[in-house]
Amino acid sequence: MSAIEASREAGSAARASAALDASARRAGQPQDAQKSRGLPPATAVVKCPEPEQVAFDGLKTAREAAANATRSFDERLKARSDALASRLSAAFAEKGIPIDDPISVRIESGSIVSDSPYKKKIEKLFRDDPDLAKEFESVASLKAMQAAQKALELYNEAKKSARSKDEQAAAYARYTTHMLDIQTLSGVMTLKDGALSSAAEDDMGVMSGATPAATSDPRGEVLKRYGSILRAGA
Secondary structure, rough: HHHHHHHHHHHHHHHHHHHHHHHHHHHHHHHHHHHHHOOOEEEEOOOHHHHHHHHHHHHHHHHHHHHHHHHOHHHHHHHHHHHHHHHHHHHHHHHOOOOOOOOEEEEEEEEEEEOOOOOOHHHHHHHHHHHHHHHHHHHHHHHHHHHHHHHHHHHHHHHHHHOHHHHHHHHHHHHHHHHHHHHHHEEEEEOOOOOEEEEHHHHHHHOOOOOOOOOOOOHHHHHHHHHHHHHHHH
């Protein structure tokens, strides 16, 4: 190799080395700047390979399912009821149905009906959206089941505290009447202030004393609110 060629190669190597050094300094500048400001070095975003990402997503889903399983029935039902209330509020607003006043909707002969001034719009909404109608029926049924369970608990307490067969018979008669009311009211729900309430759970609240009644006759209070529905179902 001639002296000229050797000199050229040395110059090329020196230029390449200088370029690498400059690139390294530029790459280090953000982290050096962060260090000078007392901040941790920037963390690179690393995307998991597809199989690992699938496994990660599966683990996340499993954890969410486990967390949901630990929630009580009441908590899960409330979450589902709240989601349906939000869905109904949005659907009513889209159809021009105001929700400033309570809107009662009920299941009647397999269809969802309402006595609201916007009856036709509401009933058409449920006819056109079978999934919404199905969720309404499911939530109403679960709320009625919840009310029935609490009614049974009240009956068992009354039966235990009964001092005679007559008192036991009276407790059973009250329980039977209450269960029939719950069954009749099971398909009735009201959207009010962005939340859904069930006539069955409302009845349960009045009869159990959880909801203060206006009079000393809880049954009379229930009839005042839902008498037309209860009489129609008798």
